[in-house]
Amino acid sequence: MDKxxxxxxxxxxxxxxxxxxxxxFFTEESWLNAExxxxxxxxxxxxxKRSNLDKKDYINPLKDNFLNVNTYSMPxxxxxAVNNNLLEVNxxxxxxxxxxxxxxxxxxxxxxxxxxxxxxxxxxDYFNKSLFIDKEIDDLTSTEFHMPENAKNGAKKxxxxxxxxxERYFQE
Amino acid sequence: xxxxSNINFTGISNIAGVGFSRxxxxxxxxxxxxxxxxxxxxxxxxxxxxxxxxxxxxxEFKNSISPDVLNIECISDEFNxxxxxxxxxxxxxxxxxxxxxxxxxxxxLSKRIVGMNYKNMIVNNDYKKYMADNTxxxxxxxxxxxxxxxxxxxxxxxxxxxANSKSFAQYVNDFVQGLMNMYFGV
Numbered sequence: 043m044d045k046x047x048x049x050x051x052x053x054x055x056x057x058x059x060x061x062x063x064x065x066x067f068f069t070e071e072s073w074l075n076a077e078x079x080x081x082x083x084x085x086x087x088x089x090x091k092r093s094n095l096d097k098k099d100y101i102n103p104l105k106d107n108f109l110n111v112n113t114y115s116m117p118x119x120x121x122x123a124v125n126n127n128l129l130e131v132n133x134x135x136x137x138x139x140x141x142x143x144x145x146x147x148x149x150x151x152x153x154x155x156x157x158x159x160x161x162x163x164x165x166x167d168y169f170n171k172s173l174f175i176d177k178e179i180d181d182l183t184s185t186e187f188h189m190p191e192n193a194k195n196g197a198k199k200x201x202x203x204x205x206x207x208x209e210r211y212f213q214e
Numbered sequence: 215x216x217x218x219s220n221i222n223f224t225g226i227s228n229i230a231g232v233g234f235s236r237x238x239x240x241x242x243x244x245x246x247x248x249x250x251x252x253x254x255x256x257x258x259x260x261x262x263x264x265x266x267x268x269x270x271x272x273x274e275f276k277n278s279i280s281p282d283v284l285n286i287e288c289i290s291d292e293f294n295x296x297x298x299x300x301x302x303x304x305x306x307x308x309x310x311x312x313x314x315x316x317x318x319x320x321x322x323l324s325k326r327i328v329g330m331n332y333k334n335m336i337v338n339n340d341y342k343k344y345m346a347d348n349t350x351x352x353x354x355x356x357x358x359x360x361x362x363x364x365x366x367x368x369x370x371x372x373x374x375x376x377a378n379s380k381s382f383a384q385y386v387n388d389f390v391q392g393l394m395n396m397y398f399g400v
Contacts, residue, residue: 092311133267133314133315133318136311136314136315136318137311137314139398140311140314140397140398143397143398143399147399201398201399204398205395205398205399208394208395208398209391209394209395211318212317212318212321212322212390212391212394213321213325213387213391214321214322214325
């Protein structure tokens with residue numbers, strides 16, 4: 043049988059950290075990394091173009107088809123960075139927010155059995171580096187971050203932050 | 215105090231809110247207003263700019279009575295929130311990426327109306343007398359659809375009351391939020 047090739051969203055990992063600030067409120071930082079292929083990659087690239095985001099600023103520094111999302115939220119504020127670059131919210135960038143909402147929704151709704159981590163990725167440095175980009179993590183910790191349940195929770199968290207940002211934007 | 219500074223130039227006037235039903239089991243809430251360009255605001259131009267961004271055909275969302283009138287209608291199914299839809303000057307505004315700038319515009323516009331001072335909510339008598347009948351509900355005469363038992367002039371006054379307009383603006387704002395939450399949410 044021919045080798046089955048997988049297209050879509052794969053190699054998803056996530057980590058979130060919650061801490062109490064000196065002003066006594068909680069802030070949370072979340073990271074999510076995924077590899078986009080096929081239609082999902084195409085849709086992401088199209089959203090980048092439609093949002094007038096400069097490709098050189100928003101392309102993943104490790105691998106072109108990786109998407110790294112980093113969110114930061116506290117009670118009255120939330121921010122999101124795509125591939126290590128802050129994503130401002132304005133009418134122009136709304137297509138990118140829609141696309142990030144779509145990707146996180148797709149990850150959240152994925153069946154556990156559909157979570158794919160391919161061999162090539164598992165055996166590469168990307169497995170340990172992709173989530174934090176400039177920081178490497180050990181194999182055991184990284185395995186935990188790639189577990190389907192963890193990735194799904196992360197996608198939900200990030201989707202919530204996107205919703206909060208949108209809510210605030212439409213309420214301004 | 216300088217008299218001129220006491221005059222308000224918001225660019226939005228003749229704001230009115232009406233609740234009605236076009237067909238069985240649906241509820242419509244309509245917010246209408248006149249947009250204009252003046253010293254402090256470019257509301258009519260801003261609206262036209264948003265139209266340009268979302269449609270290749272500038273007449274697509276144009277008000278058939280007068281281009282500076284904007285009618286926003288929120289239609290919801292009494293039993294199913296998922297069937298909610300927003301109409302701009304009688305035309306369905308689909309929830310998609312292309313139309314997001316219009317949703318954003320309507321959210322901000324309605325928020326502005328909610329925050330307006332009562333004294334700044336100006337209603338022009340000529341507008342109320344000659345135009346309102348055809349602008350309050352898109353494509354339909356307002357007065358003709360009122361039961362004869364009601365005092366039509368009194369009802370007309372009430373739909374233009376600042377408190378009523380503000381509550382409809384708040385409804386529109388919440389409605390857009392709801393549509394956006396469904397669009398972006400899990």
